[in-house]
Amino acid sequence: MKSWQINKIRPLHDQVVVRDMEFAERKLASGIVLPDDNRKSEGIRPRWAQIHAVGPEQKHYQVGQWICLTHGRWTRGAQVEIDGEEMTLRKVDLDEILLVSDEKPRDETLGAVA
Template identity: 35%
Template sequence: MNLRPLNDRIVVEFVEEEEKKTESGIVLPDTAKKEKPQQGKVVAVGKGCEDGELESVKEGELVVFDKFAGTKVNLDGEEFVILSLEDVLAVIES
């Protein structure tokens, strides 16, 4: 990937949630999903995230972000979103 975010921006690769089932055990297909994913893996961070002034995220971390935040980018057949650090709501720790 040749995408370098600027300032306080990060590049996130969408992470699809696990398949969903109803209480009766019916698996819902991907076409039934109406919402885009709200979590992803950080694949690049801008210099503004590394300077220590901002609470930052690191490459490889899983994050949760605002539903309608960022700008979608398709690169080499993969879909990414470029987010401002303000749009990140939480880091998922395991």
């Protein structure tokens, strides 16, 4: 998939744009394998993502924080290249943010980031 090359993005209003959302199959420290649940109706789980940008009116979340979202409450990803780094960015549904963390989460019960 081709990436758009951009220097900087700024979401409108109070919107939040995330990156680093985990979709692949994961193996827990205990050895249990959690299959990829993308586009399925059973066994779905919340996902953690890192905030890449926030709109000027956003008062609750900051760039760099990690948020946990209800499954499926984000847009399709846009492939972009910013400062030579390729990433997938998504806009999230603010009403579906469950948790926020200043550190990269490790909680295996809520869709841990490996």
